Amino acid sequence: MNLSSLSINKNYVAILRLNRPEFKNAISVSLLESLRDHIREVRESKARVLLIFGSEDSFSAGADLKERISMSQDQVKKFLSDIRDCFLEIESLPQPTLACINGFAFGGGLELALSCDLRYAKQSAVVGLTETKLGIIPGAGGTQRLTRLLGSSVAMEWISRAKKVSADEGLRRGLYQEVFPDSEFETSCLAVANDIAESAPIAVKAAKKAIKGASVYDGEAGLDWERLCYYETIQTKDRREALEAFREKRKPKFIGE
Secondary structure, X not given: XXXXXXXXXXXXXXXXXXXXXXXXXXXXXXXXXXXXXXXXXXXXXXXOEEEEEOEOXXXXXXXXXXXXXXXXXXXXXXXXHHHHHHHHHHHXXXXXXXXXXXXXXXXXXXXXXXXXXXXXXXXOOEXXXXXXXXXXXXXXXXXXXXHHHHOHHHHHHHHHOOOOEEHHHHHHHOOOOEXXXXXXXXXXXXXXXXXXXXXXXXXXXHHHHHHHHOOOOOHHHHHHHHHHHHHHXXXXXXXXXXXXXXXXOOOOOOOOO
């Protein structure tokens, strides 16, 4: 059985699904390898946006603890290095990435979601960085990304208490862009992705690049970085198409060139 699957629809929306439902999509060595292969496919594809879903009632329960028990300390360290690198690859994709949290997301499952640009949740979703109840701490970027996203006080509370967070609290705190009713979840996430995919893809990638730079560059340096990213769009066919469409009062058809 494929542990994850990737498809790209006619609207250039890439959909990656974790497919280990009998283990709540726990991240094993094999699932991690499959996930990493698909992320590399997305990078080289014409996809304009990536959605990551779990399966059944789980996004991901985190690391596969049954597998972890049989690992040596060196194997654990290698796994931590590999999962860190995989999530960095997701974070560095040029395309916008959406974590579609369809159920439980604990430990590494929430860390996977935090490596994405945007997060959407089912009303019934429950998430948390629960590692301290297992004698460890988040090891795939959770302490860093949660702190950058929500601040050190929230990160300290959630991680030290191994707190399990409802969808409503996650939305209120800023973890999610939106929470959707369970029955409308997948169609709502696809609607967001389709909206992004309708924008000029080179411009969207340049915007993501510029936004990421805001956490690196201050003041005038940030403005200079934005201008460099803007320059990437000036000579594109899509920019000329947008101007023609505006003049002709029609919807532009972007081709990513």
